[in-house]
Amino acid sequence: xxNPFTTALLQxxxxxxxxxxxxxxxxxxxxxxxxxxLQQTRIAQGTAYWERFMKQFPTVESLAAxxxxxxxxxxxxxxxxxxxxxxxxxxxxxVAMGSFPKNHEEIRRLKGVGDYTAAAIASxxxxxxxxxxxGNAYRVLARYFGIETPINTTIAKKxxxxxxxxLLPNDxxxxxxxxxxxxxxxxxxPTSPQCSECPLAEGCDALHTHRTQVLxxxxxxxxxxxxxxxxxxxxxxxxxAIMRRPAGDIWQGLWQPLLIESTSDDKPMRIEDLPLDLNDxxxxxxxxxxxxxxxxxxxxxxxxxxxxxxxxxxxxxPDGYLWIPEDQIDRYALPRLVERLVEAVK
Numbered sequence: 001x002x003n004p005f006t007t008a009l010l011q012x013x014x015x016x017x018x019x020x021x022x023x024x025x026x027x028x029x030x031x032x033x034x035x036x037x038l039q040q041t042r043i044a045q046g047t048a049y050w051e052r053f054m055k056q057f058p059t060v061e062s063l064a065a066x067x068x069x070x071x072x073x074x075x076x077x078x079x080x081x082x083x084x085x086x087x088x089x090x091x092x093x094x095v096a097m098g099s100f101p102k103n104h105e106e107i108r109r110l111k112g113v114g115d116y117t118a119a120a121i122a123s124x125x126x127x128x129x130x131x132x133x134x135g136n137a138y139r140v141l142a143r144y145f146g147i148e149t150p151i152n153t154t155i156a157k158k159x160x161x162x163x164x165x166x167l168l169p170n171d172x173x174x175x176x177x178x179x180x181x182x183x184x185x186x187x188x189x190p191t192s193p194q195c196s197e198c199p200l201a202e203g204c205d206a207l208h209t210h211r212t213q214v215l216x217x218x219x220x221x222x223x224x225x226x227x228x229x230x231x232x233x234x235x236x237x238x239x240x241a242i243m244r245r246p247a248g249d250i251w252q253g254l255w256q257p258l259l260i261e262s263t264s265d266d267k268p269m270r271i272e273d274l275p276l277d278l279n280d281x282x283x284x285x286x287x288x289x290x291x292x293x294x295x296x297x298x299x300x301x302x303x304x305x306x307x308x309x310x311x312x313x314x315x316x317x318p319d320g321y322l323w324i325p326e327d328q329i330d331r332y333a334l335p336r337l338v339e340r341l342v343e344a345v346k
Contacts (some may be wrong), residue, residue, distance in 0.1 A: 005144060006167050006176065008199045013179030016186070018043070022050065023178065028100040028125035029060045032110075035117045036087050040080050040298075043185070049078055060100065064091035072253055072333035079336065080298070081251060086112025104130050115161070123173040131164035132177040133157075136184025142216035143188060146205030150219040224296075229304040230269060231338065232258040233289075233345045236311045240329060243320045250297065255332040257341070258309075258317070269307055277316035285310045289344045295337045306341045 020043070022034040033053055038046045056074060057063035063071070068088055075084035089111040094100055101107045103126075108118040119130035131137075138151045141160055149156040168176050187194045195207050206212045234241045234257065242255045260275065271278065271286045278284050289306040296302075314323065324332070329342060 003167050004203060005200065006169055009179045009183060010169075010172065010175055012187075012199045013175060013182060016182065017178060018182050018186070021047065023124075026125050026127075028102075028107075028121055030054060031124045032090075032100070032113075032117075032121050033087070035120050036083055036112065037078065039083060039117075041078060045078075049075070060091050060094050063088065064095040068253060069333060073331070076333050077336060077339070081254060081333075081335075083112060085253065100125075102126055104128060115157075120177060123177050127174060129168055129170040129173045131161065131168045131173075132180075133160050133164055134181060134184075136182075136188075137164060137180045139190065139216050140180060140184045140188045140200075143193075143206035143212060144200055144204050146209065146211070146215070148215070148217055151216045152218050152221070224300050226301045226303060228262045229302055229337075230260040230262065230307065231256065231304060231341050232260070232269075232274065232307045232309050233341055234258060234309045234311060234315065235326065235345070236314050238326055239314075239323045240326050241314075241317055241321045241323050242329070242332060243322065245335075250300075251335040253333070254335050254338075256335065256338050258321075269305070271309075274309070275318075278311060283312045289341070293337070293340065302337060304337055304341075306344055308345045 020034075022030045025031065030050075034046070034050050037049050037053070041049070052074060053063075056070075057066060066088070068085065071084050071088045072081060075081065078084070090113065093110055101110070104118050104122040107113060107121050108115070110118075113121075116132050116134050119132035122128040122130045123132060138156075138160055141147060141163055142151065145163065147156075147159070147163075149159055151160070164180075187198055188200075191213075193212055195201055195204070195212065198204065198207075201207055206215045240257065242257055245251045245254050245256055247253075258274075258276075260269075268288060268291075269286065271284055274286075287308045287310070289308050291305045293304040293306065294301065295304060334342065
């Protein structure tokens, strides 16, 4: 016999579930692609990217055969670029395996695939009975059952996974997982949940104890560090200089202009402060384009200044820089912060 929670949730989903393009297939490739894109991304934005990826790379083989630059360029603007690199690496894994893995354990071994994504693909593509726990599921379950365990702890991960698995109907795993996502995204939202329209209101602990704004609980995390970047966009005879960011830091594999990182907000940059060997330095012109530009990432805050350096001759640059025509910079995958600099100097 179904749990009252599960019965009410599935009935709600039949009438209010979202119509999303990857829900019209059981092909694991487009389903997996949607799950990777939608990590840390809103549905409206993610759908447009999913459509572009499916158009350019309609099969996992075509994605695997692409260059990393092509994948990163198509991903540009979504952020969290490790997702794109993992996606590309996993596509190569799948091609090497001969076909998309068909069980939870093998799907979980794909690069960049965690517990949630593996469970989602297993249930959506293959109908396997695995509960997929995302942020929406944590919120819905914490509120309905009055769970106070901080959701960003290892204990909570096990507790919520066990509860969701217990509630999951084996014959409707995909519907249950999609219902939980849609319910949390549209009704049981982080702020201003629609409790008056909620079919689960009668049994909801958080509603009856006036804790909808308290649950779920998160353990406080460490304060984010701030980094200070000064970008120098060099313009010389219709060309500009860029370099690929190395491994081991943010934006790995993306391109950027000359970057000077400092420990704090320094005084305005002067031409003589630049780490460049400028020919005819007296004819070069350095212009401050924007200052104090704030860019927030998951674990740090970037404060950036943008400068435009117009030089009559190409300055000597450290190894790794590439001179390209300015009108071709859109062909390179850039961090969103650098995109803002390029837009400003154009």
